[in-house]
Each structure stands twice: as C-alpha cells, then as structure tokens.
Amino acid sequence: MCTGKCARFVGLSLIPLSLICIVANALLLVPNGQTTWIKDCLSLQVWLMAGFIGGGLMMLRSVFCSAFGMLGAIYCLSVSGAGLRIGPRCLMHGSWDYHFQHTAGSYLLNRTQWSSCVEPPGVVYWNVTxxxxxxxxxxxxILLCGVQLVNASIGVFCGDCRKKEGAPH
Structure with missing residues (x-):
C-alpha cells in the first residue's frame, strides 16, 4: 500500500473512533442517562474529559498531525485507565467518595460490590462500560497514529507512490 493510500485509510479510520470517544465521554457526564448527578457527584476522571479532548478533538486534528493525535490518545488512555482503576465517585455508607480506589481495580472482577454504590444508580456499570x-x-x-507517523516519515523520505496528474509517463 502506498503512503498516500495508507494515510487516507488511517485518517478515515480515526474519524469514527474519535466520534465514539466524544459520545462515550458525553455519556459519562450523565450517569444512567440522568442529569441530576452533574454537580458534585462525578469523578475527576469524568471531568478531565479525556474522551472528548484526548480521544476526540485532538484525534480529529491527527488527520493533519499524527503526533498531536498520538498525544491525545495517550491522554485518553491514561485518564480512562485511571478512571477504571480508581472507580467512580458515588454514595456508599452515607458518604460520597472514591470507595473502590484502594482495591487497585479488583472491584472490576467483583460485580457484587457494584451495587454498594447507592447513588447515582448503576454508576459503576456505567463508568466501567x-x-x-x-x-x-x-x-x-495510538496504533493507527503510530502507523500514520511511520507512513508519513516514509512519505517524506521516499516520496508518495501516487502518480502525479499530467506528468509524462
């Protein structure tokens, strides 16, 4: 595959992924589809907007600058991974806190603990998903931006394999 076709394929693949990240982050702002939890009940990782900024907006820019997109994807991965490891901020035993943060992510395998979060209802399942x-x-x-970076480097040093219009054969 020539560098031009590869760039087009990677760019077109990144667009739906970035839209998925934006929508997922927007849904994290409304646990269980309810807007009543927005004030002080959402976790820091939700407010850091990794899916919207890192996996979304910065990724859409990656069509023009793969390194920028790679940084955005790494940001999204880091914050989202922390969100999974720490767990949601929820009401449990009468207090709002990150009640799963000391489990080092083991709560992910123990679904019986998930119902301990009373409010927002279903927030653990929502956040985990x-x-x-x-x-x-x-x-x-990250994988596609890495491919794009390598592809762009090859294109710079070796040229694009597409035929130029109007060039003699």
Missing amino acids: LFSLLVAASCLE
Missing part, C-alpha cells in the same frame, strides 16, 4: 470503551478506542488510535 464507558471507560472500557475509551480505553479500547484510544489503544486503537
């Missing part, structure tokens, strides 16, 4: 989606999408974005 959406942060996992962000982790997966950002990993794919």
